[in-house]
Amino acid sequence: MEQHLKAIIFDLDGTLLDTLLSIADAFNRALDQLGYPQHPSEAYRYFIGDGVFQCASRCLPAAERNKASIDQLVQAERVEYAKSWHQQVQPYQGIVELLAELSKREIVTSVLTNKDQAAAEQCIRRFFPGHSFHHIIGHDGSRPHKPDPSGGEWILKASGINYQQAAIVGDTAVDILTGKACKMLAIGVSWGFREPRELTEAGAAYVIEQPRQLLELL
Numbered sequence: 001m002e003q004h005l006k007a008i009i010f011d012l013d014g015t016l017l018d019t020l021l022s023i024a025d026a027f028n029r030a031l032d033q034l035g036y037p038q039h040p041s042e043a044y045r046y047f048i049g050d051g052v053f054q055c056a057s058r059c060l061p062a063a064e065r066n067k068a069s070i071d072q073l074v075q076a077e078r079v080e081y082a083k084s085w086h087q088q089v090q091p092y093q094g095i096v097e098l099l100a101e102l103s104k105r106e107i108v109t110s111v112l113t114n115k116d117q118a119a120a121e122q123c124i125r126r127f128f129p130g131h132s133f134h135h136i137i138g139h140d141g142s143r144p145h146k147p148d149p150s151g152g153e154w155i156l157k158a159s160g161i162n163y164q165q166a167a168i169v170g171d172t173a174v175d176i177l178t179g180k181a182c183k184m185l186a187i188g189v190s191w192g193f194r195e196p197r198e199l200t201e202a203g204a205a206y207v208i209e210q211p212r213q214l215l216e217l218l
Contacts, residue, residue, distance in 0.1 A: 011170030014192030
């Protein structure tokens with residue numbers, strides 16, 4: 001179906017970049033330093049997506065999920081992540097080519113992520129040096145995490161684009177719910193951290209298996 005889209009808002013981790021091992025390793029090193037059990041990398045597929053504090057909470061033993069322990073783990077993880085954020089990270093196959101084609105078609109592209117703002121900007125500078133995103137919105141404490149619609153609504157307003165001409169693309173239910181909250185077309189991707197079923201159940205209008213398939217929805 002032709003959507004006449006003028007703007008695409010992408011999630012970052014699990015959508016544009018495969019960061020699973022990088023995030024898992026940083027958290028596991030922090031957990032080990034604090035005397036907590038570590039987790040298999042695959043477990044982080046379900047820990048990641050709602051911001052660093054929620055991830056920290058999910059990493060901790062149930063009896064330790066209090067504010068002090070969560071804050072301590074986040075502080076330790078941020079130190080570890082700063083050392084190795086670029087290691088074991090790469091764009092998903094076909095993403096760089098997709099972004100180039102979107103630029104060619106003059107589609108406005110932005111990033112809306114629950115990742116910390118500075119970390120999001122750092123990753124984008126490193127791994128997408130040839131692409132200019134119009135807006136990069138991460139978590140900086142000024143607005144709630146996704147699926148709150150405020151970040152997406154800000155991007156649309158700043159871009160001067162109506163929600164009917166925009167889509168959000170992501171790999172988790174959080175992204176799909178964000179799109180729906182913003183009244184945008186919500187498109188799931190199957191190559192990220194979660195299963196297609198989660199995306200469909202959250203209300204994704206489409207679930208694509210390869211980045212180039214997004215072009216068919218423009």
